[in-house]
Amino acid sequence: MEVTRRDLLKLLAVAGGAGISPRALAADDGGRHLLEFQALGNVTLLHMTDPHASLLPVFYREPDTLIGIGAERNYPPFVTGEAALRAWRLAPGTPEAYAYTHLDFAELAARYGRLGGYAHLATLVRRIRDERPGRTLLLDGGDTLQGSATALWSRGEDMVRAMNLLGVEAVTAHWEFMYGVERVRELFGDAEHRGLFTGDFLAHNVSEAGFGDRIFKPYTVRAVGGVNVAVIGQAFPYTVVAHPRRLVGDLAFGIREDQVQALVDEARDRGKADVVVLLSHNGISVDLKLAARVTGLDVILGGHTHDALVEPIRVRHTLVVNSGSHGKFLSRLDLDVRSGRIVASRYRLIPVLARLLPEDPAMARLIREVRSPHDAKLTERLAVSESLLYRRGNFNGPFDEVILDALLKRADAEIAFSPGFRWGLTILPGQAITLEDVYGHTALTYANTWTREMKGADVHRVMEDVADNLFHPDPYYRQGGDMVRLGGVSYTIDPAKPVGRRITDVRVGGRPLDPAHRYKATGWASLGEASGPPAWDVVAAHLRSVGHLRLDPRPRVRVV
Amino acid sequence: MKDHPIDRRRALATLGALGLGASGLTLSRPRRAHAQTLGQHETVDEALKRLFGARPLKDGGGIVKLDLPLIAENGAVVPVSVDVTSPMTPANYVKTIYVVADKNRIPVVFRTTLGPEAGQAAIGATIRLGETGDVRAIVEQSDGTLLAVKREVKVTVGGCGG
Numbered sequence: 001m002e003v004t005r006r007d008l009l010k011l012l013a014v015a016g017g018a019g020i021s022p023r024a025l026a027a028d029d030g031g032r033h034l035l036e037f038q039a040l041g042n043v044t045l046l047h048m049t050d051p052h053a054s055l056l057p058v059f060y061r062e063p064d065t066l067i068g069i070g071a072e073r074n075y076p077p078f079v080t081g082e083a084a085l086r087a088w089r090l091a092p093g094t095p096e097a098y099a100y101t102h103l104d105f106a107e108l109a110a111r112y113g114r115l116g117g118y119a120h121l122a123t124l125v126r127r128i129r130d131e132r133p134g135r136t137l138l139l140d141g142g143d144t145l146q147g148s149a150t151a152l153w154s155r156g157e158d159m160v161r162a163m164n165l166l167g168v169e170a171v172t173a174h175w176e177f178m179y180g181v182e183r184v185r186e187l188f189g190d191a192e193h194r195g196l197f198t199g200d201f202l203a204h205n206v207s208e209a210g211f212g213d214r215i216f217k218p219y220t221v222r223a224v225g226g227v228n229v230a231v232i233g234q235a236f237p238y239t240v241v242a243h244p245r246r247l248v249g250d251l252a253f254g255i256r257e258d259q260v261q262a263l264v265d266e267a268r269d270r271g272k273a274d275v276v277v278l279l280s281h282n283g284i285s286v287d288l289k290l291a292a293r294v295t296g297l298d299v300i301l302g303g304h305t306h307d308a309l310v311e312p313i314r315v316r317h318t319l320v321v322n323s324g325s326h327g328k329f330l331s332r333l334d335l336d337v338r339s340g341r342i343v344a345s346r347y348r349l350i351p352v353l354a355r356l357l358p359e360d361p362a363m364a365r366l367i368r369e370v371r372s373p374h375d376a377k378l379t380e381r382l383a384v385s386e387s388l389l390y391r392r393g394n395f396n397g398p399f400d401e402v403i404l405d406a407l408l409k410r411a412d413a414e415i416a417f418s419p420g421f422r423w424g425l426t427i428l429p430g431q432a433i434t435l436e437d438v439y440g441h442t443a444l445t446y447a448n449t450w451t452r453e454m455k456g457a458d459v460h461r462v463m464e465d466v467a468d469n470l471f472h473p474d475p476y477y478r479q480g481g482d483m484v485r486l487g488g489v490s491y492t493i494d495p496a497k498p499v500g501r502r503i504t505d506v507r508v509g510g511r512p513l514d515p516a517h518r519y520k521a522t523g524w525a526s527l528g529e530a531s532g533p534p535a536w537d538v539v540a541a542h543l544r545s546v547g548h549l550r551l552d553p554r555p556r557v558r559v560v
Numbered sequence: 561m562k563d564h565p566i567d568r569r570r571a572l573a574t575l576g577a578l579g580l581g582a583s584g585l586t587l588s589r590p591r592r593a594h595a596q597t598l599g600q601h602e603t604v605d606e607a608l609k610r611l612f613g614a615r616p617l618k619d620g621g622g623i624v625k626l627d628l629p630l631i632a633e634n635g636a637v638v639p640v641s642v643d644v645t646s647p648m649t650p651a652n653y654v655k656t657i658y659v660v661a662d663k664n665r666i667p668v669v670f671r672t673t674l675g676p677e678a679g680q681a682a683i684g685a686t687i688r689l690g691e692t693g694d695v696r697a698i699v700e701q702s703d704g705t706l707l708a709v710k711r712e713v714k715v716t717v718g719g720c721g722g
Contacts, residue, residue: 209633240633241716254629465717476630477714499692 031095031112031353035124040346041336042225043275044132046125049141049303050325052175052423053148053159053443055367057114057354059426060326061105062308063393067495067559069473077284077307077322088310099328099351100308106388106428113355116327118162119367121352122360124330125166135225140168141303141323142235142281145187146175147423149378149439150370155179158370160187160196165363170200170220174236174281174304178445180247181215191217202233202279204263205256212252218263221271227337230273232263236281236304238479244446244527255286255476257293264296274340277301284309284322285475291315298342299333304480306392306422312347319345325423328352378436382543385433387551391424391441394470395493395557396485399424399441402549403535404487406542407522411451411532414508415459415489417523420466420482433549435540442524442535449524449532457515460506463491468499483557489513490556505558599666607660607667612706617698620644620707626697628713635689635715642697644681644707648674654681656700662710663693691715 068078079087081103090096098108099115129136144163145156156179163171176184189195191214204218219232237255240248260278267273275298280287283305291300292315300320308324312333323331329349336344371378389399396404400418407416424441427433466484468477483493492505506513524535532538543549600607608617628640646654653676659669669687681699689695696710 209637238631238633241631245634249634252633254633462717468714469716472714474630477712479631479716 028094028111030356031099031351032356034095034099034348034351035353035356037128037332037334037348037350038346039132040334041344042135042227043229043335043337044128044136044225045229045277045299045301045331045333045335046128046136046138047141047279047301047321047323047331047333048121048139048327048329049281049301049323050143050306050423051116051140051147051159051327052143052325053146053151054116054327054425055118055148055150055158055162055370057117057120057352058326058328059105059109059114059428060116060328061102061388061390061392061426062100062324064102065394065559067394067471069471069495072285076311076313077305077309084310090310095351095353096310099353100310100349105390105426109426109428112353115329115354116352117354117359118166118327119359119363120354120357121327121330122166122363123357124350124352126360128332129167132225137222137224137229137231138167138169139231139277139279139301140171141279141301142171142173143175143303143325143423144171146178147326147440147443149436149443150374152439152443152445153374154370155183156187157196161366161370162363164196164198165366168197168199169222170202170231170233170279171197172202172233172235172279172281174239177239177248177251178243180445181251185215188216190215200231200233202231203235204232204259205237205253206235206239207252209250209252215251219267219271221267221273225337227274227340228272230264230267230271230276232260232267232276232278234260234278234280234282236283236480237286242479242481247445255282255290257290260290260297261294264294268296274337275299275335275342280304283475283478283480284320285478287320287322288313288315289475291318291320294318299335301331301333308349310349312345319347321347323349326425378434378439380435381432382435382438382540383433383547383549385427385431385549385551386429387549388429389427389433389549389551392422392482394420394482395559396554398551399427400485401487401551401554402543403441403524403539404485406539407449407524407535408487409542410449410538411520411522413451413488413520413522415454415519415521416487417462417521418485418487419525420470420484422480422482433543435536438536438539438543442539444525444535446526446530447524447534447536448526448530449522449535449538450526450530451520451522451532453518454521455515456506456508456513456517456519459489459508459519459521460503460513460515463503463506464500467493467495467502471495471502472499486556490558492558492560494560600668601665602667604660604662604667611658611668612698615704615706617706617708620697620699620709624697624699624707624709626695626709626711628695628711630712631714631716632689635691637686638689638713639684640687640695641682641684642699644699646681646701648676648679648681650676651702653678653702654699655702657681657683658696658698658700659685659687660696660698661687661689661693662696663691664689689713689715 188201203216280302287302302322306325307322309322312319404416469479625643699707
């Protein structure tokens with residue numbers, strides 16, 4: 001990162017203004033206390049999810065806007081900022097506030113540094129394994145192979161090698177399927193064959209669309225600390241709907257609640273499991289609903305919606321954990337299991353504070369090996385940003401605005417669309433944006449751009465459809481992701497309204513959307529065919545031409 | 561929303577190109593280049609009135625199990641199954657199972673006639689859904705009782721972000 005001394009002084013001055021007392025700074029241990037953990041019982045579950053190919057440590061700002069519907073509203077995980085601090089009993093200006101919320105992000109990032117990175121994560125994992133020999137199980141919730149240039153160029157292979165070196169014992173999937181099912185089989189194997197991955201790839205809910213034959217191993221039972229732990233893998237239920245059919249068209253997914261119940265029962269009866277864990281890529285609201293409807297699940301280790309859940313949520317007898325994203329966190333859940341029952345548990349969502357965790361030499365070597373052939377390309381400086389850039393949040397973030405500006409400019413269009421992805425790293429003020437950063441926001445196997453005319457009524461319909469995927473009152477109808485990002489457009493949204501009535505006062509270039517008018521529209525990440533240049537080229541060209549970036553807030557979405 | 565075939569086709573073509581989803585959906589759409597002459601074009605209310613008149617439809621929850629995806633992966637081939645708890649004896653059996661898709665232009669997708677010799681009242685099929693809406697299973701028992709259950713199935717433009 002490029003933060004000059006002057007920037008740093010400025011940031012510290014802002015930190016002072018943000019109510020962070022100099023005394024708190026003096027007493028600050030930099031977050032060391034978060035890496036200490038008083039062990040409990042005989043089983044330690046280690047869970048990471050949605051790393052999105054973040055081999056190196058990251059800045060990733062948690063969302064400031066995360067709206068819950070109905071009874072969810074204002075309860076974890078649908079709390080952000082000050083409300084999150086209150087809900088989790090945390091103080092501002094601390095390493096916890098930095099890792100778990102968006103508050104004072106730039107200032108605290110300068111103080112506590114980057115999080116995650118596989119070399120630092122490997123050190124943390126090794127320490128816990130050394131402390132708890134024979135009692136640990138390391139699980140990865142998937143979205144591991146997508147999100148970087150090197151993962152895209154190696155079609156996921158660099159990440160599988162990193163997973164093997166880290167010693168991931170089981171994984172499930174979602175974005176892995178963007179490389180096509182054949183590539184997933186090569187890398188991870190299937191129910192009959194092993195792939196490159198040395199652990200178990202678990203996905204009970206993936207079958208052939210025709211006859212419904214199961215493709216992957218549904219669950220595994222591992223002896224951990226003298227007890228049997230069953231892990232059932234639940235891949236992202238709506239993978240087929242969310243990606244181009246040419247990649248996943250022959251597959252069927254789904255939540256398959258009855259099948260989860262049957263496998264829980266089977267694992268207990270035939271697998272002699274003492275503890276049953278669902279390694280899930282459902283998204284947190286689906287996890288919470290499923291936990292209330294399936295009996296005998298002890299733990300759900302969830303991902304997909306990137307929620308950094310500071311403490312587990314208990315639903316009847318099930319502990320629901322969600323472990324954030326981008327390698328920021330390693331969840332540690334210690335269980336005391338006696339006579340086939342959990343009698344006590346202890347948990348922490350451990351921020352992987354890279355400054356406090358030296359690199360694991362073997363992992364650092366692998367990462368260098370993966371990157372060195374591409375180093376010059378990856379580190380090309382495209383522009384310097386004066387503004388904090390991020391994507392995560394229910395509505396347009398500043399990095400989305402950069403992408404939308406680039407799309408609008410290239411196509412000379414009135415309206416631009418960019419998907420509400422929850423992945424994509426944060427750029428601090430003063431930091432140079434590299435080509436690698438651009439890939440971090442665009443690295444898809446279907447990143448081509450498109451341009452066409454579109455009727456106003458269709459623009460509105462798309463907005464309503466995506467809003468319903470985000471805000472449907474029944475979590476089982478949600479696909480995850482955030483609201484589609486729109487350039488050139490402003491609108492009002494009432495998330496609590498039914499589909500077709502959430503979006504009002506849509507304006508294009510300041511004028512009311514005309515349902516009958518045909519607008520020139522552009523976008524990328526089409527699920528159909530698109531023939532424009534890939535988004536990374538379009539965004540990189542825009543940044544090169546701008547050189548110095550400053551983005552003032554754009555109030556384009558009004559939430560009621 | 562009132563259905564205008566031409567507008568809808570154009571809208572779907574747009575969505576497909578837009579790609580926030582819809583390639584499967586575009587493929588799945590029944591071709592409307594020529595007006596379909598076969599089949600009963602009607603609203604769901606007209607269909608229910610035509611089939612059952614004023615007879616009451618009781619809540620079949622707990623007896624009729626309707627299973628189908630919540631979000632259709634491909635609107636052209638949506639698997640549906642209906643499983644009815646019934647003794648299936650000559651004195652008490654399930655006579656007919658209807659599957660009705662509220663938003664389809666021809667809402668009555670199919671009806672299946674059963675008898676006690678079937679042994680169980682369970683059917684499975686693959687149906688086609690035009691757009692997001694409720695799908696109902698309506699069961700007529702041998703004593704004439706009508707039981708109904710329904711579930712919303714979403715046919716979305718897709719695309720996601722997690």
